[in-house]
Amino acid sequence: MTTIYILIGTRPNFIKVTQFKKEVAKYPNLALKLIHTGQHSGAAMADVFFEQFQLQPDYFLNIAQATPIQQIAAILVELETLINTIGKPNYLMVVGDVNSTLAGTLVANKMEIPLMHLESGLRSFDNTMPEEHNRIVTDALTNCFFTTEEVANENLLAEKKLAKNLHYVGNTMIDTLVAFKQNIDASTILDDKKIIPTTYCLMTMHRPSNVDTAAGLSVIVDLIQYITSTHKVVFPIHPRTYNNLKKYNLLTLLEVIPNLLFTEPLDYFAFQKLIKHSAFVITDSGGVQEETTFNHVPCLTLRNNTERPITCTLGTNTLCNADNIKPFIKQIIEGKYKKGIVPPLWDGKATQRIVEVWSKL
Structure with missing residues (x-):
């Protein structure tokens, strides 16, 4: 049995993980737990999303709203305590580029838990953005990379990541749009x-x-x-x-x-x-x-x-x-703006592809 914990904390995180429990249920060799840090909490910021998505986290850290440093510090302590209580997973997956992402990355590293990053390899190349710092640190410590677009793969390869650890799967945010159309x-x-x-x-x-x-x-x-x-x-x-x-x-x-x-x-x-x-x-x-x-x-x-x-x-x-x-x-x-096309693999099946990778670990 392969056990995976997904750490989420903000509204964009919630939107990207809505289909995982449904897909994991198809594989008897997989077990999934969803951990919500509480970075976004309350009715408008969190509860309404869980209600609409019929998505119930298995564990809540419920950190106090505070400065970014206090948030990250609280998640570090609370997440370590939770994992020591419920047991280490085979993998911890973090999502996106928020404070919860960075904190989960550091916990996985210090507790020697292999780390997965959903939406890895994205770069703005703007070092004034806190999110860019989170992305870079997270990918520096990640073992298994799930990417949404080819440029993300190129960024990771330029940072000397091994191609065998990169999985171009598409965009799980689109999975949610498709599922709840x-x-x-x-x-x-x-x-x-x-x-x-x-x-x-x-x-x-x-x-x-x-x-x-x-x-x-x-x-x-x-x-x-x-x-x-x-x-x-x-x-x-x-x-x-x-x-x-x-x-x-x-x-x-x-x-x-x-x-x-x-x-x-x-x-x-x-x-x-x-x-x-x-x-x-x-x-x-x-x-x-x-x-x-x-x-x-x-x-x-x-x-x-x-x-x-x-x-x-x-x-x-x-x-x-x-x-x-x-x-x-x-x-x-005036109707003269470009039309655009939907990128490859933005087809509502990214979560399915990720879970298929998990099933073969």
């Missing part, structure tokens, strides 16, 4: 908010580079004012973004725009329906770049780089800045 289509968010399909821009902004300064937020305000002259803007606003708009006295400029709709943080099904039926999306999120590409929705990413380059080279995504984003918006409105 009917639930997404059944969401009533458009009717509830009186939103007409394909007449709106969906916006998400949360990265410090965009929302932590008056200059960055002024770019967002200007964009909203520009877009709302032709399209509604639907903006599920991150608490960090909202608080900083208030802090810099910019919120009042937005509150008077009739074509702008702020919403509370949304559940997965509602948010995916908004993506699917939008005219275009403006974001700084990594996951949204992938979800828009799968849905053939134009995406403009307000960042200088991306760790997911296939969304630009094959997909519907374009990296933009304050100086060049408006011409791309004009292209979209």
Whole structure:
């Protein structure tokens, strides 16, 4: 019997692991336990996702919300204690690039547990990003790499990883989109908010580079004012973004725009329906770049780089800045923007491929 623990901690992590228990159930030689660190917790940040996905973690660490250092330290201690209590697995798999990923990596290393990394090899080559630090450290200590795109394989090979340890499996986030398509289509968010399909821009902004300064937020305000002259803007606003708009006295400029709709943080099904039926999306999120590409929705990413380059080279995504984003918006409105294609292996079967690898360990 091969036992694998998956460590998750944030909303993007939850979305990437929804199909593992179903696939593992097909193999009598595999046992799986799901451990939630509590990095994201509470009704809106965690519980609603577990409820919608019918996904119940086997263990909760329930760390206190704190600074990144305190979070990581708490996970180190709590995860070691849990593993000492329930027993060592044959493998620990970490997901993505968040604080829980880094903490799980260090625990696996110090406890001499072979480490798997789901979504390995992605690089923004921007060392100012905390996520980039997490990705690099995690892959430096990983034994088994599961990648979403060919560029990730190239990055890992350039870092002298052995080709035999790389498994190009596709994107488990897409597995969730495929598995829950009917639930997404059944969401009533458009009717509830009186939103007409394909007449709106969906916006998400949360990265410090965009929302932590008056200059960055002024770019967002200007964009909203520009877009709302032709399209509604639907903006599920991150608490960090909202608080900083208030802090810099910019919120009042937005509150008077009739074509702008702020919403509370949304559940997965509602948010995916908004993506699917939008005219275009403006974001700084990594996951949204992938979800828009799968849905053939134009995406403009307000960042200088991306760790997911296939969304630009094959997909519907374009990296933009304050100086060049408006011409791309004009292209979209005029129907002249690129169409994009869904990348290879983004077919809803990535989890199945990973579990097949597990079954042969």
